[in-house]
Amino acid sequence: MPHSPPKCVSLFLCDTVGWGTDQGIGGFGEEPGIKAQLMNLIRSVRTVMRVPLIALNSITIVLLLLFG
Numbered sequence: 001m002p003h004s005p006p007k008c009v010s011l012f013l014c015d016t017v018g019w020g021t022d023q024g025i026g027g028f029g030e031e032p033g034i035k036a037q038l039m040n041l042i043r044s045v046r047t048v049m050r051v052p053l054i055a056l057n058s059i060t061i062v063l064l065l066l067f068g
Contacts, residue, residue, distance in 0.1 A: 032040075 031037075
């Protein structure tokens with residue numbers, strides 16, 4: 001089951017900035033707008049970096065607990 005972003009992040013992006021996840025339908029050969037491209041980039045980076053960031057945070061917590 002895919003994870004959805006936390007509500008605070010979704011509400012912040014959608015309400016405050018006005019960025020939704022709706023792609024819209026473009027014509028043949030049209031590139032998506034800059035807003036859609038940026039949202040796709042952010043979503044892709046978040047997806048790829050999820051596991052490495054969890055590991056990095058876990059290592060940081062263990063080191064802080066051990067060495068104060």
